[in-house]
Amino acid sequence: MSIKVVIDRCVSCGVCVKECPVAAIAMNEENLPEINLDKCTLCGICIDKCPTGAIVRTHQAQKAQEDYDQYRGIMVVAEREDGEIARVTYELLGKATRLSTHLKQPVTAVHLGPATDQEVRELIASGADRVIIVENEELNIPLVGVRARALHDLVVDELPEIILAGSTSQGRPLLSKLAVKFQTGLTADCTGLDVEMPDRHLLQTRPAWGGSIMATILTAHNRPQMATVRPRVMRRLKPDYNRKGEVIRIKTRPENVEDPVKFIELIKESTSKVRLDNADIIVSGGRGIKSPDNFTLIEKLANLLNGAVGSSRPPVDDGWIDHAHQVGQTGRTVAPKLYVAVGISGAIQHLVGMQSSECIVAINKDQEAPILKVADYAIIGDLFKVVPEMIKALEKRQQ
Amino acid sequence: MKIVVCVKQVPDISQAKVDPETYTIIRTGVDAVVNPFDLYAVEAALQIKDNLPQTKVTAISMGPPQAEAALKEVISMGVDDAILLSSKHFAGSDTLATSYVLSKAINQIKDVDLIITGRQAIDGDTAQVGPGIAAHLNLPLVTDVNGIVEIKPDELKIKAMTEEGYLYYFLPLPALISIGKGIGEPRMPSLRNKSRARKAIIPVWTPEEIDAEYQKIGLKGSPTQVVKIFTPEVGGEVLFIEGEPPQQAERMVEILGQRHII
CATH class of the missing domain: 3.40.50.620 (HUPs)
Incomplete structure (x- = not known):
């Protein structure tokens, strides 16, 4: 598979140059687009956008599988x-x-x-x-x-x-x-x-x-x-x-x-009952929860929701919680039904790990926090007041 | 011990911003960095070198000529030397072709005891290249290693992370491992290594040097092809739950109940 410009059809409009997401197309001295195949990812956006159909895929003969x-x-x-x-x-x-x-x-x-x-x-x-x-x-x-x-x-x-x-x-x-x-x-x-x-x-x-x-x-x-x-x-x-x-x-x-590798044992992770990967609900804590002890607050909320405990990167880096709980780029990518972000400002590395969640609730004191860009609901306030009230409201509902 | 660490240069997502209108990530004008998981891979290699000082650590990277910067960065952390795999024939390689190229380079380096990769690259997020190299070279494989517990010249005791917990293994060498964050923070460059990195001359290998078949590399060697790229639909505006904490909490619980989320 490759891609090329059919010069006869090109009208030098420059749309392909503008639309290419990886900047692989540039106009040459004759004002015709040239595709840099080292950069091109064959995404096909230029093919779709070209108004004259001048960019086409070329199918090179690939080893045909006879069977x-x-x-x-x-x-x-x-x-x-x-x-x-x-x-x-x-x-x-x-x-x-x-x-x-x-x-x-x-x-x-x-x-x-x-x-x-x-x-x-x-x-x-x-x-x-x-x-x-x-x-x-x-x-x-x-x-x-x-x-x-x-x-x-x-x-x-x-x-x-x-x-x-x-x-x-x-x-x-x-x-x-x-x-x-x-x-x-x-x-x-x-x-x-x-x-x-x-x-x-x-x-x-x-x-x-x-x-x-x-x-x-x-x-x-x-x-x-x-x-x-x-x-x-x-x-x-x-x-x-x-x-x-x-x-x-x-x-x-x-x-x-028979295998040269010898399996010794599995040590189960015991800090939370439900694991991130298959949890319908995840409650995550960030730097805003201030101390490792306060993860008990996150755990209590997660347990009431029958959910798993997650974390942004700073609490993991500070040793407040095991790295198995980290959501984000260097942790796990999750997409639960409900993601509750408590005291998480929303660095982009965290957002890429959870923004596909169906419903996102952010509890944060900062109305400008980036997490609100991906959140469906925002509770602006002191998490140490809001979370206990959430726990109370859930307990009341479950009675 | 002879270790090869595979590194990839990726766009630095921490510099990217979210487009306020489309909520997509704006990628233009973003610098290139070493894939974060590959820094953990380098750290793992250097932990072994700390224990077995005779160890030689070579970093390899497949990428454009600019990827030399990534290799210099890992030399500044303490890697001994590096090789850049760069050629227009490599461009467009998918995970099958990439793992083939890297495995051919490792064959060329010869007598490698341990190959270390990051768990995954943060741009592609496939976690397929490490296992692919192991398959090409017929080597034992353990993925998502988060701790090296014991180090011997011919065997490692390692700790791997899974959804269920931590798995412990004795891994005879030669072998391939991919590394997760639990290995520990990547070390800072020392002054001495920085100067070594500045002076380092990094050889560039093309398909010729690694004896790669042209049918198996680049677009020709890549069975997968991207046929469409599109932006997913994004949710609408954020709804602020107003009031004092008790009212906010009750309202929130009520909404979640109405939406049958809880």
């Missing part, structure tokens, strides 16, 4: 969290089911490691037409190499056209390894998926720059098409326990489960 048509069906890679199948797996099945109505191909859930009959029923009820369980006990151990080898063999057998996994600490490295082995495209952290018929392309939409722009990406010439999907974005189907599905229990080759 392109052999790849059929959607594979969803299940993952576990806290001893059960993670919610993101059901969300992926919901999305895969909708994609399969266009592709007319089955949805296969792959569970790496033993699974109970009840769990298999749940996967089928949530949209899986087939469930493949790779029963080796060793797949329960958090080793990406073991999981990648087991999944690799399955993909060779199954040849799915699409593979989806959660954009999680398990899913991202797993599919990254697989994409290299199959020399195919992988798009991280998608928030939108669709298919383009008749080419059967998976249109993968993802946020860039902390959600300030969105990009739609596709893998045109390689299969399988692979994407990781942000948890909590896709809707899971209402389980239908009358759905029928095929259940396949297999074992992967013994050499696949």
Whole structure:
């Protein structure tokens, strides 16, 4: 793929120069636009904006995969969290089911490691037409190499056209390894998926720059098409326990489960009951809460809302709270239903980590704080008065 | 020990401002900096060097000629030397092509015991290049490492962060790790290293030097293509909840209840 200017059609209007988001286009001495391919990201904005259609994509011959048509069906890679199948797996099945109505191909859930009959029923009820369980006990151990080898063999057998996994600490490295082995495209952290018929392309939409722009990406010439999907974005189907599905229990080759890396132990993070990544509600504290002890106030509010405790960067840097709680550029990117920012002014590094939240409430003493730019509701006042009143009001409501 | 740290030059988002009308981030006029997670990666490498003084740390970066500045910055922190991977043939590489280029460069450096990357780059946010390099080189991989607990010349004990908590591993070398913030604050440049960075001559490697296949790099080697970029819809104005704290709190709880959020 490349891009070029068709000189015959160009009227030297300069629109492309102005519209290019990466300043890759400049007028040359003949007053014709020249595209600097070192800078160009092939975003296509100039193609859309050019009034005379003078900018076009050029398709260079890419190694055609002769067996392109052999790849059929959607594979969803299940993952576990806290001893059960993670919610993101059901969300992926919901999305895969909708994609399969266009592709007319089955949805296969792959569970790496033993699974109970009840769990298999749940996967089928949530949209899986087939469930493949790779029963080796060793797949329960958090080793990406073991999981990648087991999944690799399955993909060779199954040849799915699409593979989806959660954009999680398990899913991202797993599919990254697989994409290299199959020399195919992988798009991280998608928030939108669709298919383009008749080419059967998976249109993968993802946020860039902390959600300030969105990009739609596709893998045109390689299969399988692979994407990781942000948890909590896709809707899971209402389980239908009358759905029928095929259940396949297999074992992967013994050499696949041998790994040079030795897993020692998992130390659970115990400071909050609900974790950031799958919380519907997050209450975060910032520098405005003044001391580490005051995080108890944040925790109390979070617990009442059945939410997780978050933090902006300064409390983490000052050692008031573990870095696992940090929301923002060097912490976690979150998009809960409700985000309550307490005493957080809203540095841009924080905003990019939470601005996609559905509803944002800012409690702040400063009416000019940047957090208000992304907030839906603002309570201007002393957080040490407002938060206790919030707690009181919630307790009253829950009675 | 021989360590390679991969660094990327990215736009400095802390300088960016939010457009008051569209609420999008204004990117023009923003300087380039070292990707923050890559500074943690450099810090991790230097922590190992502190323990095993025989360690040599080489930084590599794929990018335009200006990315030399990023490499000089990490030399000023204490990295021994650096190589810039720069060529118009590399331009437009997606994560598959980028991880291929970096893995070919690492092969060229030879006998590398440990490769360290940042958890992710803050502009692309994919976290795919580190694991991709490990896959190209068939190396053991642990992502989001937030602490190096024990250091031996042929093995590390490390602590990795996941959604569930912290995972501990014994990692035999050679291997690849990606680094998160928990590793500790990146160290400040020393005067001596600053002067070393100023004088450093950073070799530039092109596809020729790393023996890369042209079909596997740049746009040609990138299976993914961006077909559309657009600005997401943003919410409207902020609603100020007026009154004294008790009324504000009650009103807020009432609204959240009406919207079925709580």
